[in-house]
Amino acid sequence: MIEIKNICKSFSEKLVLDNVSFNFKRGKTNLIIGESGSGKTTLLRSLIGLNSIDDGEVLFDGRDFHKLKIKEKRKLRQEIGMLFQKGALYDYMTVQDNILFPLTMFTEFSIEEKINRVNECLKRVNLENCNHLLPSELSGGMTKRVSIARAIVMKPKYLLCDEPNSGLDPKTAILIDNLIQEITEENNITTIVNTHDMNSVMEIGESIAYLHKGKLCWQGTKDDLINSQNKELNNFVFASKLFKRLKKS
Amino acid sequence: MNKILKHLGKYLLMLNKVFSFPEKRTIFLKQLNLEFKKIGLDSIGIVTIISFFIGAVVSIQTAYNFESPLYPKYLIGFATRESLLLEFCPTMLSLILAGKIGSNIASEIGSMRVSEQIDALEIMGVNSASFLILPKIIASLLFFPCLIILSISIGLIGGWVGCQNTGITTASYLYGIKFDFNPFYITYCLIKTTVFAFIISSVSSYFGYYTKGGALEVGASSTRAVVYSSIFILLFNFLLTDLLLA
Numbered sequence: 192m193i194e195i196k197n198i199c200k201s202f203s204e205k206l207v208l209d210n211v212s213f214n215f216k217r218g219k220t221n222l223i224i225g226e227s228g229s230g231k232t233t234l235l236r237s238l239i240g241l242n243s244i245d246d247g248e249v250l251f252d253g254r255d256f257h258k259l260k261i262k263e264k265r266k267l268r269q270e271i272g273m274l275f276q277k278g279a280l281y282d283y284m285t286v287q288d289n290i291l292f293p294l295t296m297f298t299e300f301s302i303e304e305k306i307n308r309v310n311e312c313l314k315r316v317n318l319e320n321c322n323h324l325l326p327s328e329l330s331g332g333m334t335k336r337v338s339i340a341r342a343i344v345m346k347p348k349y350l351l352c353d354e355p356n357s358g359l360d361p362k363t364a365i366l367i368d369n370l371i372q373e374i375t376e377e378n379n380i381t382t383i384v385n386t387h388d389m390n391s392v393m394e395i396g397e398s399i400a401y402l403h404k405g406k407l408c409w410q411g412t413k414d415d416l417i418n419s420q421n422k423e424l425n426n427f428v429f430a431s432k433l434f435k436r437l438k439k440s
Numbered sequence: 441m442n443k444i445l446k447h448l449g450k451y452l453l454m455l456n457k458v459f460s461f462p463e464k465r466t467i468f469l470k471q472l473n474l475e476f477k478k479i480g481l482d483s484i485g486i487v488t489i490i491s492f493f494i495g496a497v498v499s500i501q502t503a504y505n506f507e508s509p510l511y512p513k514y515l516i517g518f519a520t521r522e523s524l525l526l527e528f529c530p531t532m533l534s535l536i537l538a539g540k541i542g543s544n545i546a547s548e549i550g551s552m553r554v555s556e557q558i559d560a561l562e563i564m565g566v567n568s569a570s571f572l573i574l575p576k577i578i579a580s581l582l583f584f585p586c587l588i589i590l591s592i593s594i595g596l597i598g599g600w601v602g603c604q605n606t607g608i609t610t611a612s613y614l615y616g617i618k619f620d621f622n623p624f625y626i627t628y629c630l631i632k633t634t635v636f637a638f639i640i641s642s643v644s645s646y647f648g649y650y651t652k653g654g655a656l657e658v659g660a661s662s663t664r665a666v667v668y669s670s671i672f673i674l675l676f677n678f679l680l681t682d683l684l685l686a
């Protein structure tokens with residue numbers, strides 16, 4: 192479980208996160224939704240110290256991340272997998288070396304064990320026989336899959352995903368969403384997913400936090416969402432004609 | 441002034457992060473090996489070409505200035521050696537390498553920053569500054585002196601080729617380049633080179649590491665890396681020469 196309490200963050204005068212508190216539950220895919228610029232990425236990065244925070248606490252199963260010493264932070268980070276919006280694969284390494292990297296860095300496994308583990312992870316994300324491709328040779332969906340494989344290779348307790356399906360076609364997007372949800376449940380991971388995509392909200396939204404201009408405006412499940420009377424939330428959710436029509440019917 | 445101090449502070453903090461013990465020796469050595477190739481081996485070509493022509497031109501110009509029969513011919517060899525050893529090879533070559541290697545380092549690290557690869561390293565619990573920058577600094581410190589020694593040797597050969605038309609014999613050129621040799625100049629040259637190597641690799645890494653934004657800013661960082669490395673090279677050239685030779 193990741194608890195955040197009263198997080199505030201501003202970038203030179205501009206308040207981006209305004210007193211945000213939430214509990215991200217273990218074994219669930221917790222969604223953070225909100226329009227572009229509402230502070231989702233900043234929130235996710237603040238959790239793990241890629242941004243500093245001005246005020247508040249982030250508790251990883253009770254451990255306050257921002258109070259840890261630098262060495263302890265690095266230790267805790269080894270329990271976290273993260274999926275970046277642009278993939279962030281190391282572009283001079285092959286797919287296999289990308290996924291091997293954390294294993295080589297932090298474990299003492301033999302090379303066969305490591306390769307086996309890599310192949311397991313690649314199989315889990317339904318990508319086989321592309322071990323020797325370079326990131327520049329992958330499609331958008333493949334890049335996301337490889338990033339997922341890299342994020343789960345160390346068997347993390349926490350998985351953070353920033354817009355995992357941005358830039359993908361709707362079908363691939365849903366595959367990726369479901370993959371993240373399955374992996375979360377299989378391994379009992381605390382997963383947080385940032386998204387502005389209503390399709391994924393309807394697909395995997397068991398626990399949703401709605402961020403509006405840096406404030407936590409609403410929280411609930413996807414069923415609550417449909418029936419919510421919250422004005423900002425309704426403006427966001429039913430922005431498209433398709434969803435407006437669905438709401439009427 | 442405030443801004444300069446801020447940069448200086450950030451630079452020193454970065455160096456503090458860089459000089460921590462590598463987490464995994466095998467990975468560090470692998471990175472170091474890559475950097476040797478990128479920083480060292482890939483520069484041999486340009487160093488050879490530039491040194492050869494500089495040596496040739498220096499000796500022709502010296503010969504031109506020493507036309508009078510009062511000067512013994514071997515002075516051409518002597519003057520060529522002195523100017524190559526004291527100034528042209530360590531300083532000019534470092535300025536050229538600042539352009540080649542500095543922009544390479546800054547754009548490589550900068551694009552890793554803007555594509556979130558550095559964040560990805562941090563999130564795995566890797567000390568990204570040490571992982572990326574330390575091998576570059578070490579490779580530069582070890583390889584620059586070799587490049588400069590190579591450069592001096594090629595420069596002297598260039599000088600010999602250059603003065604073929606000026607009537608000086610090979611024997612007196614060779615006598616000239618051995619004449620009144622002060623071994624301390626080699627030490628001086630290597631000290632300067634090592635300092636310049638550190639400046640180029642660390643200053644360029646600094647600008648790359650703290651890139652913000654997108655592709656445009658990567659370009660800007662790489663320009664800044666070259667400009668500031670060059671300025672610091674010239675500044676330290678002045679200080680070191682004053683300290684060591686005056």
Ligand SMILES: Nc1ncnc2c1ncn2[C@@H]1O[C@H](COP(=O)(O)OP(=O)(O)O)[C@@H](O)[C@H]1O
Nearest residue numbers: 202203207225226227228229230231232233234
């Ligand atoms: N490093 C930064 N420096 C200054 N402002 C930033 C920085 N990162 C984000 N912001 C600002 O914070 C706001 C929220 O951004 P972000 O968290 O990326 O939103 P989202 O991910 O929800 O689209 C934006 O207005 C953006 O301009």
Ligand SMILES: [Mg+2]
Nearest residue numbers: 231232233354
């Ligand atoms: Mg974002």
